[in-house]
Amino acid sequence: MNRMKFSIGGCLAIIAVMLFACSKNNSGNNNPAASDAFKQRMLLNYCDTLFIPGYTQFNTQVTTLDAAITEFLNDPVQSKLDALRNPFKNTYLAFENISMPYFGPASALLLNNTLNSFPSKTADIENAIIAGPGSYNFNQPLVSDSIQGLPALDYLLFSTNTLQKFQESTSANRKQYVRDIMTKIKTLATSNLTQWNGSYRSAFTGNLQTNVGSPIGYVVNQLAYEMDAMKGPRIGWPFGKRSNGIVFADKCEAYYSGFSGDLATANLTALKKYFTGGTGTGIDDYLVEINRTELKNTVLNQFDVAINAVAAIPAPLSASFSNNAPAVENAYREVQKLLTYLKTDVASATAVQITYMDNDGD
Amino acid sequence: MMATNRQFLWKPVSIAPLVIFRIGFGLLMFFSILRFWWRGWIKELYVTPSFHFTYWGFEWVKPLGNPGMYIVFAIILIAALCIALGLFYRIAIILFFLCFTYVELIDVTTYLNHYYFISLVAFIMIWLPANKNYSLDCLLFPSIRTDTIPAWCINIIRFQMAVVYVFAGLAKINYDWLILAEPMRTWLPAKSYFPVIGKWMYESWMAYLFSWFGMFYDLFIVFFLLNNKTRNISYFFVLVFHIATAVFFPAIGMFPFVMIVCSLIFFPAAFHQKILQRLPLFQQQNNKTKAVYNFNNNNLILWGIILYCLIQVLLPVRFLLYPGKLFWHEQGYRFSWRVMLMEKAGAAYFTVKDSTGRQFYEVDNKEFLTPLQEKMMSTQPDLILKYAYHLADVYKQKGIIEPKVYAEVYVTLNSVPSKLFIDSTVNLAAQKISWKNYDWVLPWQTK
Numbered sequence: 001m002n003r004m005k006f007s008i009g010g011c012l013a014i015i016a017v018m019l020f021a022c023s024k025n026n027s028g029n030n031n032p033a034a035s036d037a038f039k040q041r042m043l044l045n046y047c048d049t050l051f052i053p054g055y056t057q058f059n060t061q062v063t064t065l066d067a068a069i070t071e072f073l074n075d076p077v078q079s080k081l082d083a084l085r086n087p088f089k090n091t092y093l094a095f096e097n098i099s100m101p102y103f104g105p106a107s108a109l110l111l112n113n114t115l116n117s118f119p120s121k122t123a124d125i126e127n128a129i130i131a132g133p134g135s136y137n138f139n140q141p142l143v144s145d146s147i148q149g150l151p152a153l154d155y156l157l158f159s160t161n162t163l164q165k166f167q168e169s170t171s172a173n174r175k176q177y178v179r180d181i182m183t184k185i186k187t188l189a190t191s192n193l194t195q196w197n198g199s200y201r202s203a204f205t206g207n208l209q210t211n212v213g214s215p216i217g218y219v220v221n222q223l224a225y226e227m228d229a230m231k232g233p234r235i236g237w238p239f240g241k242r243s244n245g246i247v248f249a250d251k252c253e254a255y256y257s258g259f260s261g262d263l264a265t266a267n268l269t270a271l272k273k274y275f276t277g278g279t280g281t282g283i284d285d286y287l288v289e290i291n292r293t294e295l296k297n298t299v300l301n302q303f304d305v306a307i308n309a310v311a312a313i314p315a316p317l318s319a320s321f322s323n324n325a326p327a328v329e330n331a332y333r334e335v336q337k338l339l340t341y342l343k344t345d346v347a348s349a350t351a352v353q354i355t356y357m358d359n360d361g362d
Numbered sequence: 363m364m365a366t367n368r369q370f371l372w373k374p375v376s377i378a379p380l381v382i383f384r385i386g387f388g389l390l391m392f393f394s395i396l397r398f399w400w401r402g403w404i405k406e407l408y409v410t411p412s413f414h415f416t417y418w419g420f421e422w423v424k425p426l427g428n429p430g431m432y433i434v435f436a437i438i439l440i441a442a443l444c445i446a447l448g449l450f451y452r453i454a455i456i457l458f459f460l461c462f463t464y465v466e467l468i469d470v471t472t473y474l475n476h477y478y479f480i481s482l483v484a485f486i487m488i489w490l491p492a493n494k495n496y497s498l499d500c501l502l503f504p505s506i507r508t509d510t511i512p513a514w515c516i517n518i519i520r521f522q523m524a525v526v527y528v529f530a531g532l533a534k535i536n537y538d539w540l541i542l543a544e545p546m547r548t549w550l551p552a553k554s555y556f557p558v559i560g561k562w563m564y565e566s567w568m569a570y571l572f573s574w575f576g577m578f579y580d581l582f583i584v585f586f587l588l589n590n591k592t593r594n595i596s597y598f599f600v601l602v603f604h605i606a607t608a609v610f611f612p613a614i615g616m617f618p619f620v621m622i623v624c625s626l627i628f629f630p631a632a633f634h635q636k637i638l639q640r641l642p643l644f645q646q647q648n649n650k651t652k653a654v655y656n657f658n659n660n661n662l663i664l665w666g667i668i669l670y671c672l673i674q675v676l677l678p679v680r681f682l683l684y685p686g687k688l689f690w691h692e693q694g695y696r697f698s699w700r701v702m703l704m705e706k707a708g709a710a711y712f713t714v715k716d717s718t719g720r721q722f723y724e725v726d727n728k729e730f731l732t733p734l735q736e737k738m739m740s741t742q743p744d745l746i747l748k749y750a751y752h753l754a755d756v757y758k759q760k761g762i763i764e765p766k767v768y769a770e771v772y773v774t775l776n777s778v779p780s781k782l783f784i785d786s787t788v789n790l791a792a793q794k795i796s797w798k799n800y801d802w803v804l805p806w807q808t809k
Contacts, residue, residue, distance in 0.1 A: 207555075208554065209555055211612070242723055242725075244721045294779075298779070344773065347707055348705050348706075349777065351551070
């Protein structure tokens with residue numbers, strides 16, 4: 001009997017030790033013994049050379065755009081409207097560069113949903129303008145997503161008769177609406193960057209796990225998610241893939257300014273950078289680390305094929321849906337191939353579960 | 363033969379192991395279900411989804427929505443507690459079995475081997491007199507109290523445990539697991555953040571160690587647990603093995619704890635007696651009223667046991683009837699104790715066409731499926747078929763005449779690059795769900 005007591009006691013002790021070790025792991029963000037130097041380097045690289053500089057650059061572009069918009073609203077003439085075009089394009093391109101890291105502060109702030117839910121609901125926007133300030137609220141998730149952000153600016157500043165609409169005697173509401181959009185963008189962008197520069201950076205780089213909700217899990221999931229958005233909302237849906245070939249050109253990203261193709265290429269190029277980690281350590285190097293060099297080469301090659309295929313569609317993309325269907329079809333196929341690699345082979349190899357929910361874009 | 367029969371089935375043995383098993387099982391279920399509820403999975407899995415993958419033959423099983431599903435889970439919770447307390451045991455265990463199995467039948471994509479195990483054990487327990495000692499039923503109806511029960515009441519549970527372990531072990535005897543050390547080779551590097559041992563997770567010897575140890579453990583643990591001399595040390599291995607799996611692979615959820623608790627059934631009566639004596643309000647039976655619990659129709663029980671055991675042994679080997687690689691086509695994969703055997707992921711793109719083939723609509727899976735459902739569907743042919751039927755229905759309602767459903771599905775299995783999984787020129791809506799081999803699943807290729 002003593003022996004049995006001993007074994008029960010011993011077992012309980014072992015359970016206690018293992019559970020303790022286990023719970024330590026779960027919270028062990030700053031556990032020096034838990035360091036995998038490679039993964040540590042990879043996450044630091046993502047943070048310090050891609051995410052934070054990307055956000056910083058975006059915020060700079062927002063500031064420039066804001067100044068140009070203020071100029072135009074104070075004095076709505078053609079030359080100042082023309083002067084908006086480049087800052088707007090640069091801001092949108094800078095956004096494409098940071099739409100991938102949609103987790104942590106960005107997702108808590110609903111940054112992407114607020115800044116880039118397209119197509120925007122133009123009728124709702126016009127109604128809100130007629131009803132005036134106070135009639136609309138930009139802080140309602142889902143409801144207000146499609147009446148603000150960059151797509152709303154795209155419509156308000158680049159659709160037909162823009163100048164006339166801003167010159168009318170009744171244009172005060174319209175001007176205020178644009179200012180309100182910019183205020184919201186600036187607030188979110190600033191808050192997001194502050195949090196990344198603050199506590200989130202160490203939370204992100206200190207967690208080397210790959211499970212659901214972990215940094216590596218996020219990176220792999222978001223690569224696949226963005227590729228899915230490329231296949232669907234950015235190219236496939238306006239192209240008529242879900243609608244028996246009937247093209248919905250005005251549902252593509254940045255339809256009014258006509259930058260759709262540039263944005264798509266920028267988005268894909270950014271995704272490639274997020275796959276490679278830029279010049280530093282990225283998921284591609286991790287694949288080499290776990291002896292999957294062949295997969296790394298396949299994916300890198302497909303990135304180039306897909307980027308070239310998207311860039312080969314004549315601008316504007318919205319017109320090419322009808323006029324250059326084979327080029328769009330080709331890009332669509334290549335993007336799907338890339339999506340397949342990311343969603344199956346890369347996710348499998350990195351032991352990451354694809355869990356992303358439908359939380360963007362539609 | 364008759365002698366063994368008597369020994370294994372009818373010999374009166376102490377009820378103590380069954381009572382401890384009842385208490386352990388009831389409490390474990392109570393806390394598992396509580397955890398399930400706490401994590402919001404009732405809503406996520408059974409309330410929110412608009413479509414469910416039903417089991418073939420059980421298409422009539424439908425979720426009850428809100429608050430229906432919560433009521434079902436509340437019943438399971440209360441029943442589990444009643445099982446542990448031994449209160450209105452027979453009603454409680456029947457309710458538990460029916461409600462739990464009902465929930466499992468709602469959606470194939472939530473299938474887990476240990477849920478199947480729980481359903482089976484609950485079914486077995488319906489027939490066992492587990493409340494006839496140390497239970498509230500005994501307080502309410504003292505006459506039901508008994509000290510001994512026929513041996514089969516314990517042995518049937520041991521048999522069920524043996525089926526789980528041995529078939530899990532046999533399933534690991536394959537090229538991928540033993541020679542390539544997949545999927546351990548893929549999964550372990552993800553654990554490099556562990557203190558102390560983390561640095562070895564990239565090493566292939568670690569993958570081999572896990573694979574081979576797992577295989578030997580599953581194959582032989584039951585025999586060591588059955589042996590008096592090795593029982594204590596082997597239970598120690600049960601603890602180490604299952605806690606290790608819980609730490610390394612948290613995604614398997616309650617499974618390790620279910621096995622840790624259920625393995626206690628292998629300990630002798632004296633062990634369980636000792637535990638009972640330490641529990642509050644336990645009364646030693648006075649020898650005068652010592653009663654042996656007897657069943658009315660031993661013959662019926664004998665045939666019932668034989669039939670049950672036969673099914674349990676045959677189900678896991680039914681895969682032998684299908685040609686090709688089991689891990690690829692998964693025909694005969696479920697209900698066979700194949701746990702953590704493969705890393706498989708897929709991407710599935712569906713297109714619906716009208717009868718002329720001129721109209722086409724690509725499907726956005728997110729519109730119909732949850733991420734879990736999409737993930738499971740993308741690698742399992744029968745689920746692909748079920749989804750295709752559903753799409754045909756949906757598009758028929760949208761006005762498409764005789765919708766045809768085609769799927770371009772790519773699957774990667776155990777580090778072999780993703781390949782086309784099924785024939786993308788086959789109209790899935792016209793294919794039948796059946797026991798027959800699905801000839802539209804493309805053959806497995808390694809390169």
